[in-house]
Every structure is written in structure tokens, then in C-alpha cells.
Amino acid sequence: MIIDRRSALIGVAAMFGSNLFTPIARAAARDAQPIIDTGKPSVPVFTPVQHATMVALSERVIPTTDTPGAIAAGVPDYIDKLLADWSLPEERIPIVAGLDAVEARSKGDYKISAARATVAQQDALLTAAMEDRFTGGADFFDKFRQLVITGYYTSEIGMTQEREYLPVPAEYDGAFLYSKINKVYSA
């Protein structure tokens, strides 16, 4: 309604010449371009149990090996923020539902919360999801896996330790010997 009224007012103002619409333009200027929120998540997406499961499973998707894994790279924080503020609310649904399903399965199979299960049990839970052995399993797995991969390989650890960060190559060599490198370039 407000927008319609404003449009109408501007239309009227335009008919009477430019000076009249000065205050209206000022009002419109308040509609500044959006700023992308980079603070703490504005809403809690997960219950404490869901969150613990999410953290544990992220580390199973990209575990600590000779380089740090998902937890050290801050992937859980990234997922918290992304699902709270950098994605549409409906994108939380399959993730939250999948974490609940994994937790229920863990309780059923292992009589323990997924977050406290052994890594072998956690891997078995993720495999069950991947193979769609419970409702919504594969959909959850694909989406959750992608969140972890994106979060990890855009993190500082992912870009500078797991991969080689090359901010200023300074030159281009289109026949560079593959044998000269140990890591792929992150950028």
C-alpha cells in the first residue's frame, strides 16, 4: 500500500515539475541498497542436538587428515550462518530433517546420539543417507555434502592449506608441468 501511494505521489509531483518531488525523492533515498549481513547468525537454525550432529557429520565429510578437516576450517560456523542468513528459509528444511533422521537412526542402531557415536558409526550413518536407506536420506546427503564442500574449500584453511593459494600469479604458463605441484590451486 505504501509503495502504491508513493508511486502515485511521485507521478503527481512529476506533473507539477521537478522541485515538488524533492521530499519524496528524499524518502525514497532511504531505501538504500541492501547490506549483506556478515555478523553472527540472526536466528538459531538448529537445536543443540541437531547442531552437535551437524558438527560431527561435517568432519566426517571432510575429515582431518594430513591437513585440517571441516571443524578446524570453521565449516560448522559457515553452515550456521549460511542457513540463517545467506539462503532461503526453505533450504534449512532438508538439512534439519536429515539431521533428525540421522539422530533417530543412531539412537535406534547404536543406542547413542550421532554426535557421540564412533567415527565408524558416523560413517555408517552417512553411508545410509548417501544410499538413501532412509526417507530423504540421499537428498539430505547431497545437500549437506555440498554445504561442507563449499564451506571448506572457500575457508582460509581450505584455500591456503588444503589447496595452494596463488593470489598474484603475475604470469601465465599454459604448459606448466603438473609434476611441479603437489596441490591444486584454490585461486
Next chain:
Amino acid sequence: MASTNRFDAIVIGSGVSGGFAAKELTEKGLKVLMLDRGHMVEHQEGYTYDGKPAFELPARGTVPPQVVASDYFIAKYGYVSTSNLQFYNDDRLNPYAFDEGKEFRWIRPAAVGGKSLIWGRWSFRWSPDDFEANKREGVASDWPIRYEDLAPWYSYVEKYIGVSGSRENLPYLPDSEFMPPMPMNVAEKWMKGRLEANFPGRKLIHARLSNITEDKPDQNRTKCQFRNQCSNGCSFGAYFSTQAVTLPAARSTGRLTLQSNAVVTNLDYDPAAKRVTGVRYVDAKTGQAQTVQANLVFLCASTIGSVQILMNSRPSGSERSYFDTSGTLGRYVMDHIFRVNVSGDIPGMDEYIEYGRRPGQVYIPRFRNMAGTDDRVGFKRGYGYQGGAHRPVAEPVGFGASMKNAMRRYDGWKFSMGAFGECLPYEDNRVSLHPSKVDRFGVPLLRFDVSFRDNELKMMADAREQGEKMLRGAGLTNVTSSEEKHVPGDAIHEMGGARMGRDPRSSVLNSWSQAHDASNLYVTDGAQMASAACVNPSLTFMALTTRAADHAARNFRATAA
């Protein structure tokens, strides 16, 4: 009259054309006021995210979908990231209109420098035939100029801005004054040899880019560092932008005044004298309306932006622009058609990878309907392809240590390319002022009625078929192609709407980019184009602008004397 004006000339817009207009006119001794609707971005210090890795960008670089949906629902068809969002128009604040089924994607900038900060940087001369085809084929109207008229201005611009590329001696794609080209990689060289051998007359050549490959110390510009982050703003000044190149030149004369956040709404006009008498603008920050005067006006507000300003310059109560005596204003709007992609795998050469990231790779120039021949393919004109070969990082399935380890490898070489096709100028591809809707500054919204036609769609079908044929013929495997919905505006190569012509009864501008209806008004951006060719147009806008500025300054001095 000159003595009563603070400025000799007003330049509206600060993109590739406006920046050059300001540089040329100030260097020729004129006091210039440059107005731009966007906010100020200074070279280097204004590039907030230059050199920043993903983990230092808001939302890791991806614009959140709700922000796209609310404010960047058109800009998203450009190349938006949170690292360059400040350079893109807010579509909610600055709307436009089109009818159902007539979608047009008007992808606009938001900052001083215009699209020069975010452009693709591919820089080509048009060929002699590009200026002659309309006449030969009886399409729309003849260009009032020929390649030879523009050639010295191409040279002038190229030497100044720096264009990298390879000399090819192709009559249908004239060479520029080149800096050394960006190298081809081993896979592209392999492909070039096989494609050119198996398809006589077709070429695969180096990209032609406004990214410099040699330093320009006189302009404080350092050659390309192969970061491929151009659209964040380049503090090395390695690609042409107003900020890096023309604005410093204009400022160094001491004769430039730059006013940002100045949204030009319309031009005042003296019908008796046939001259523009004032430029009206609204300060986007304060809402204050202003009128400024100068003896000379260069309108460089972008193809569609300039047409909108021209259309909104009209007598009270009239729908007819002062500058539309011909009835052609707003007509013959064009954009390249380009949603065809072809890709495939290049076998072998596994021992090599790329070091560094080029901002542009390779080009397959037009080969259809060349210079007066008819290939009998069911359409006029032609298309070219921009593409390149890369080795993407492997994408294994599964999870865990084995997946992490498998992601430490590069896959084999992949080549992909996209076609850019020429769109013909159609009289009924037009824009007009909306009869009732206005924007926040009181300017009627621009309404698009532009669509691609049979000629363009047939051309894209051929580009897809020939693209697959060439990649297969060159020995690539797993060749696939795709074609998305073709929506005008998408290529961000919009042109026309105030075309050049010899006859004031059928064109808006004369051969000097000067309005038939106002001797002190020049329109030197894409609006002046009478056809679209199939190559990227910005270099031609710059050449036309310098040529027009030379003409205008000579006239200015003659008038003042």
C-alpha cells in the same frame, strides 16, 4: 555565451564513452562537467574487495538469494558477486518495464565508471563489411561512415588504452594496435592446429582484450597479473576502466568537474536555435533538482539510458521528444544473441596444467556469409565464439578422506565456448516511455518491446550445430551443446535506439554522432549504432567518441572564435 557558463561542455555518463569524452574534451582545453547517476568509486581505494580471497568476502562471494530476489533480480543475469555488487544497479530502486512475453534484461551499473568497471573487456575492431552490410543487403539504413573513417580513431584509442591480441591479417577482423597476446595453453594450441586444418577458412585465435600485457608507466598501470578478478576492480589498472585510464587523464588537465549521484532526467532545448540549452538532473542523495548549462553536451549514459533521456526531453504536454523529428528515436534496438554453449574434452596432455588465470582465452571469428557471399544457411550475417580450455579440479563422489584426497587432482582438459551472434536492426524493436509509471525521480519508466526474430534464432541453431561439428572435427570427445532461452539484453551489448544516418528524416544522429536536431548535442555510446556486428562493441564506442570529441572541439573553437 561561453562566458556565462561555468562549463564549456557537459558529459552525461562516465563509462567507456563518457570517460573518453571527458578526457578528450578536457585535453582539448574545454572545461567539462561530467555527471553520473552512480556513486563515486575511486581507483584502487574504491575497490573494496580487490585481492580478497573467498573467505574474506561477505557470504564467501555468493549474493544471498533473498538479496538477489529483492534488489538484483536483473543484475543476476550479469556476473554479480558480493565482491562487485556495489558496481551493479539496484533493480528495486531503479525499475523499468516490459510487456508480458517481451522480457528484456537491462543490466546496468551503479557506480561512476559505469560498465567499464564490470565489462568483459573483449575488444575488437569492426570490419569494413560491418559498416557496409546494411546497405548491401537493404537492411534498415546505411551507416553514414565507413571503416576508413574510424580506423585512425581505433588506433588512437588502442594505443592509449592498451589492447592485447595477435596480428592475424584477417580482412573480416582487422587487427588492432596490439600488445602481445595472452598466451594460449597447450590444449588450445593443439586444438587450433586441428580445427584450422580440418575447417579451411576458420580460425582459432587469441582473445583480444583490454587487459594490458606490458606496463604503461606513464599511466601508472601495471600489466595483467593473471588473477582473473577483474570485476572486483583492478588496483594494478591492468584493464581499461574509466577509473584507471580516462578519469586520471581528464583530471590531470585541471579542467574536469565530476559530479556523482547526479541522475540526469532530461535536456532543455531551444527549438529556434536548435540547440540544447540545459541539462536537468536530480541529486540522488538529496533529491535536489538542478539545471546546468554549457555550450556543448555529450550524452554517454549508455545505449538505453541515453535514449531514455532523449525521449524524456520534450515540450510540456507532448509525448514527442525534441530529438525525434525523424520518428526513429527508440527504434532499431539490438543486442547480441548468445545463449548457445558448446563443450568437449580435449584428450591427452595430462602432464601439463595452467599456471595463472587469464581474464580471456581464445576466439573463433565469424565464418558465415562473409563479405557479400551468401552461405545459403537461412540467415543473414554471422557469429563468433569466445571460449577456452581448462583443467577443472576433480569432482569425486562419496565423502571422507578418500573424497578429500581425490579432490587434490585436476581432471583432463575441457574446452567450452559460447557464441555471440549479430542481431539485425528492426524498426519495431523499440523502447518507449511508459504512459503512467515513473521512477523515484519522476522520470517515466522505459518500456521495452524488443525481441529476437527468426534470423537470430536460425543463426543460433547454426552456431550450435557448427560448434559441435568443429569440436568433434578437431578431435574432442564427449562433445555436448546447450541452448538457453534467448532474452535480449542478456549479452549486455545493447545498441541502437538513436541511430546514425545521412538523412535527418530517418536517423537521430549524423555521421559525427551529432544530433540532427541539435548541433551542440553528441550521443556517442551504443545508442548511435545502426547495426550490431557480432563482435563486442565497446572499442567501437570509444573510437566513435574520440572522433566525435575531435569534431565537437573543432566546432566549439570555431563558434567561440
